[in-house]
Amino acid sequence: MMPLPEGNATDMLHWDKGEWRAWARGQREQLPDHSAAISAQLLAFLHGEGVRRVLAYRALPGEPDVSALAHDFELLAPRARFRPSPRLTLHPWDTATEPSRFGALQPPANAPEVPLGDVDAVLLPGLAFDTQGVRLGYGGGFYDRLLPSFQGLTIGVIASALIVPGLPAENHDCPVTWLATEGGLRRTKS
DSSP states (O other): OOOOOSSOHHHHHTOOHHHHHHHHHHHHHHSOOOHHHHHHHHHHHHHHTTOOEEEOOOOOTTSOOOGGGGGTSEEEEEEEEOSSSOEEEEEEGGGOOEEOTTSSEEOOTTSOOOOGGGOSEEEEOOSEEETTOOEEOOSOOHHHHHGGGOOSEEEEEOOGGGEESOOOOOTTOOOOSEEEETTEEEEOOO
């Protein structure tokens, strides 16, 4: 496990999201790629849960790449939309061919959409997660707008070294119920 930020536990509780993001990015740069191990853990778990359709993500540098799951599940890729309001739309995985403003591949604007109600599980990337399932994302709030109406499995995908005891949370944050790491899946305390 990577060392937590310097200072005592009380100091860490007062870090804002920007300080946590800087720490997580620095730690992530030092980690080996756990994509294969995490994907193997997810494969077994999702099969055991009877999952068929999964909203995944096209990995940014440093994020675990879950694209190997496309051999066993129907994967969907998100597209970030900004008008009339910021939101994610869901599309077939293989349509994700154009770079988004964030750098990940996304489906083009005219790709066929899949309703959220047809999804069994959502895999969420993050810079870090805490043991309660709170996600430290990149600050756009797209998943926080998507998840309140989702009833399926929510799974944070992260290297175990980037799971911390507590992160700042806001009322709109939607904690995940599972964390998938190279060591397996664990239920969060949410």
